[in-house]
Amino acid sequence: MARTERNFIKGVMNKSVDERLLPNGEYRDAMNVRLGSTEQSEIGSVENSKGNLPLTTLSYGGQPLSAAAQCIGAVEDGARETIYWFVHDSTNPVSPTGKVDLVVSFNVLTSALVYHIVSTSVLNFNPTYLITGVNVIDDLLFWTDDFNAPRRINTTTSYPAPIAGVDQITNKTLNVIVQPPIAAPTIQLYNQPSQENYIETRFVSFAYRYKYADGEYSALSQFSDIAFEPEDYVIDTSNYLNGGMVNQFNSVLVSFNAGGDDVVGVDLCFKFCDDSIVRVIEKYDKSLTGWPANSTQTISFSNSKIYTVLGGNEILRLYDNVPRYAKAQTIMGNRLMYGNYVDGYNLIDANGNKCDIDFVAE
16 A cells, blocks of 8 residues: 655645645645644654643632633743733622732643732732733842832742731832831940940941841931040140040940831941941841831940941942832843833922922021
8 A cells, every 4th residue: 555655844835736736845724733843853743833721720719710800911930931920800709899919820840820919909900001011030020010119029938818808918018119217326425334445536427227028128227426425625735636526435325226027137337437438237137136126226336346348339329219100121231120110209289289398407
């Protein structure tokens, strides 16, 4: 019995010629196939191309999402064979707000479905504002939708689900911007017995910064007053200098706010007034110190040991600049960058009128 073989090396679909006269290497019609080489087949073979098959189903409160649920953004993490996508369900019958927003992922190798964030109000997705700016950096997932502030989550962190339909997360949990200390530390000079005066002739001021859960650091707080109280005025006749211009105290009590629940550590810093180098007095881990949230802590400082220093640009980092809204987002030069954004606030009153700034300097 004769054996007929036909190859499709040309990869050409030819509908113009009768199928009985079709040249070798061409094909008449094909559905859901592709020609090429893969890990599972040899070069030039025809194979079925995967179509749109459901990988998993999503639910909230034990019930599948409604038919109105839609994906408003997605990103692929090729290194981990994981798909992340953002889902908005506008008519969910279980949610007390009538809507549910989710950030979920699916690993195509293990078929593991992870609900990273489930929210009834805080995520505040809007199907009109698609999430087209998404980036995965190590374990952090960043996104922006031009409707909410730029946000990020740690994909290895377990965020609490709503309880009785009430979100257990806040905007501060998700926003890219992290809050720096609001107030400068306060100081109180005093003398320790049997203690050398290492701040006798030095003008020292203090600041602190917060460390957050994902290794993020805030900008420095404002610096405190100068920790210097001179002796009584007296002229040294040998050199005609003010001999009383020395610090009469040898130690300083520095008080600062330990930060909120999302702050995991505090770096207490100081600088001398004749240079711009910021030195770290101590790095405090709140899980070890047991400091309550937003409590005031007081540390004694005498400048009697060697301190580590921060990078030279930290003294110039007065604040972190993240836009209020941004349509575009990308990674460039190891930096997260935004485009088509709205930045800053207009100085207007409750009626929408411009505020007149009136102040007196003294």
